[in-house]
Amino acid sequence: MSDLHELTVAQLAKKLQAREVSAVETARHFLARGVQHDKLGAYLDVNEAVTLAQAQAADARIASGDASPLLGVPVAHKDIFVTKDFASTAGSKMLENYRSPFDATVVAKLSDAGAVTLGKLNCDEFAMGSSNENSAYKPVLNPWDTSRIPGGSSGGSAVAVAARLAPAATGTDTGGSIRQPAAFCGITGIKPTYGRASRYGMIAFASSLDQAGPMARTAEDCALLLSQMCGPDPDRDSTSLDVPAEDFTRTLGDSIEGLRIGVPKEFFSEGLSVDVRSAIASALKEYEKLGAKLVDITLPRTELSIPVYYIIAPAEASSNLSRFDGVKFGHRTKAHGDLIEMYKKTRAEAFGDEVKRRIMIGAYVLSHGYYDAYYLQAQKIRRMIADDFQQAFKVCDVIAGPVAPTVAWKIGEKSDDPVANYLADIFTLPGSLAGLPGMSIPCGFGAGNMPVGMQLLGNYCAESKLLNAAHRFQQATDFHLRTPEGF
Template structure:
């Protein structure tokens, strides 16, 4: 059994722990060993065996007493954008190298309260800015399905760790698609809940009106267990958290989808969509139809505008959020400088990578006098129109479905000289993020080179349960989520 523990899902691990088939300590040691064994994948940035095993012992004690919560003893790892007391937090940046937070993020705390054991911190694009995980200041993450390819970003470390069975689950963050796109590229399941469902307290901010935490795991059932634990209001610490009680998302997993209307936006199936991705998505839609759902064509006419709108609003918010990293109170500080202004300049030039600097400068420009009205204000108006398009669409359907990305994962370094290529790859995920809607990626098949393809599901506000139900029913009828990359 010990050699097969990493093949079990979160739900199966939770069941085995309750049955005392294995202990939390055994699980923790097993997954730490796998993380070390596959260190070349680049998924982990930090582990702390002593802290992990201490958490595992506490979980075993609760399990022995019989009053443990449902996820007690199940291991997971956190994207290095969440602050943690027991592990360093870098946000994938040299700016925060070696930083130790005095507190845990709310998401980390809630999963700990659910009894989960933290394995370590996972690599990500610097300050969550990227679509390939090549923007990490430390090293890129490799896709376990083909280590010459990217895992997607910015939660690439999370996706790669789950796909390679280095962790049964992980946290991620999604600003413009950074849970859904890497989940698609790595053949796992990931969900971004409605904006405000999960607290942003302790999640290092990139774009505050867009950032949202969510779980990444192999199955929709696993994601429903994790989402149930991490969601809920946090009014004292996050003013953007919704006053909506936490709920048990597992309750509706097996509901019938007979007659459910799945809207397929015609704008998601244009010339830019690769044939192999389209074939996989079409196959998943046919499987859902065989389960009783109905497919209807809809329109999201402002889909193409999502890219310029996002890359105005997100950098604008980033330029404000990242102003705090100046070398004064914490983080990196330049060694040699002449005065305060010189210290600011050198610190930020040394601490921030190229992509972060690019977005800060873009954001500062669009917020500057004379350009605020022309760019930022107009982008916010179009953002509202994009959200309105979704509400019109939901009058014709219950769930929206389509591809996550136009292609499968590309080769490492393929977009190195063209950052716009990365930006264009987000075209199908950005609209839901701008509207604050829940969205998820579900394994839908394989494309060119045997690389995974995800089906994107988008729901109306607070309809995460419906998305998870649809994803779970698809996974009961297919086996794409059960397949593992060779060698893992």
């Protein structure tokens, strides 16, 4: 079938179960599309033999009567998850050609469910970035306009889904790295509550913020994947929640009559571009047509989320990345004198500029004399930001607003101004700091005919409510079905 890439995960799963198409045929189709559109830079590693072997195993399970919902469905993984059959580089020269002896829990869960791995997807180095220009190997190009960035750090994942190179992909979200590229590429992505999905096997950036989530074309597809990805992992991830896995598709289609949607005034400030504001306003009107009620709310510490995040995340990064010293694994400089020189030269050679910048910031705010002034104060404000959300959820069920202040910008436009990149995360950072579930859904188009995403935020473990709200919106609109020209 030549149109397999046009199917959603749910549609493809039905055809595989009905044996209208085989998992092997499906895998070959998507592998070929990856080669055809290699110029986008989405993939960093593929292993056709492994992919086809997994597909053959899926076909055998289907033939035996196994009806697992993702059986035979191809999925690609962000290269921040370690995988034993594919290179795991985190987009960095530090881990070039590194092979893990095990699979990350999220990867293993999807494999156990019968999903077929297509390969590893490009990302900003160690997931540090908002544009996917920080990959050590190649930039990722937005299929809606290849002169523009796809968002980051899960840019490769967003592009693979948007350009129909994979039906779905995994991503990670530390400060918005699922939601922002999903918005910029016109797809759907969800970051679950912190701790819902195991971090075991995710190459760490900021451990109190990192969270895995799915990226796909529809909320229904994300619900299918998230149902398999979530669940406690106490033996391997001490931060995983003791909350059982659930079927997030169970409530899809429920009425949203009377759903209270909070609209924070801080999300519609002067920094929001006119085109994005207009798309979000139209989407909120659509929700009113569906029976939802808009409620004005305030999140007064929204602006503080940027300085708080860029103290806490670099501090944790400086600790996590200290393991990359050229001793046990990863890159090691070839010419060095003593041990200290080896450390210095190894890191200087293999870390990119943004990673070095965040390590230095983190080391600074944790140093003697600055810990109390910066890091400790940031943690206090982080708690206040979380409290602001709890006050808001007393009067609303979900919170809606923009994902980013603008549509995707031109490649190189903000390369020399890291602060401008950081400011683009203003709407995604508060939810991340609070550990809340959040998602992005396509809701229109802005300047340059580029996609605009609407952000939905929910209270802790309210993923089902978010996914259903997104699903009902997508039943009434077609933004999630539109494809970039030529793909």
